[in-house]
Amino acid sequence: MFPAFPRPVHAVIFDMDGLLIDTERHVREATLGAAMDIGLPMGDDFYAGIIGTPWPETFEMLKGYFGGQDGFDRFRSHFMPRMEALRQGVEMMKGVVELLDRLETLGLPKAVATSTGRAKADEHLRHVGIHHRFKAIVTRDDVTCGKPHPEPYLTAAGLLGVDPVHCLALEDSHNGIRSAHGAGMMAVMVPDLLPATDEMRRLALHVADDLHGVRALLG
Numbered sequence: 001m002f003p004a005f006p007r008p009v010h011a012v013i014f015d016m017d018g019l020l021i022d023t024e025r026h027v028r029e030a031t032l033g034a035a036m037d038i039g040l041p042m043g044d045d046f047y048a049g050i051i052g053t054p055w056p057e058t059f060e061m062l063k064g065y066f067g068g069q070d071g072f073d074r075f076r077s078h079f080m081p082r083m084e085a086l087r088q089g090v091e092m093m094k095g096v097v098e099l100l101d102r103l104e105t106l107g108l109p110k111a112v113a114t115s116t117g118r119a120k121a122d123e124h125l126r127h128v129g130i131h132h133r134f135k136a137i138v139t140r141d142d143v144t145c146g147k148p149h150p151e152p153y154l155t156a157a158g159l160l161g162v163d164p165v166h167c168l169a170l171e172d173s174h175n176g177i178r179s180a181h182g183a184g185m186m187a188v189m190v191p192d193l194l195p196a197t198d199e200m201r202r203l204a205l206h207v208a209d210d211l212h213g214v215r216a217l218l219g
Helices: 024-037 044-050 055-065 069-087 096-106 118-127 151-160 174-182 198-203 211-217
Strands: 011-014 110-113 136-138 167-171 186-189
Touching: 011 151, 024 044, 024 069, 044 055, 055 069, 096 211, 110 151, 118 136, 136 151, 151 167, 151 174, 167 174, 174 186, 174 198
Parallel strands: 011 110, 011 167, 110 136, 167 186
Antiparallel strands: none
């Protein structure tokens, strides 16, 4: 039992982008740059609305923003080269290895629940050398409903064989916290590009500065 949490923690489930891996800044830079390339600069408020949103919904939002499929295709033709150039610089977020080591010392199983597709999730986790450290990895390809629906977190808990109420969920996005809370999990927000709003502070048990802060909560 950890004093910082109301129930025993039997497993920990991580989001990936912006929590384990520092991809969100790269995606933001590529997205805003590509939008500027085609003469349709994107505001921060619109971009904030797609962070942590499953790809089908994000696709519809982008298609609407760029005026339909043709506009989206123009955007994508600029986005992909920018993203490829940035991808080589993707690194782990601060405190990842130390937290994973701590959880292994405690004997707590670990999973990932991400809105990213299977191929890219596996690629990124292998690129930074931590893919093998998770018992289960749930991607957008493994669920019918993405975040903020609770299905990704419920699926991860099922694969771990742990009751969701005894799972600790770690998230950087608003939709991710909504998803974890909806699954009945104990959630901690570690903000990246999005700040912790009043809603997030209601839904999450704690807001940590980084994963070192999460490790401190576990003693």
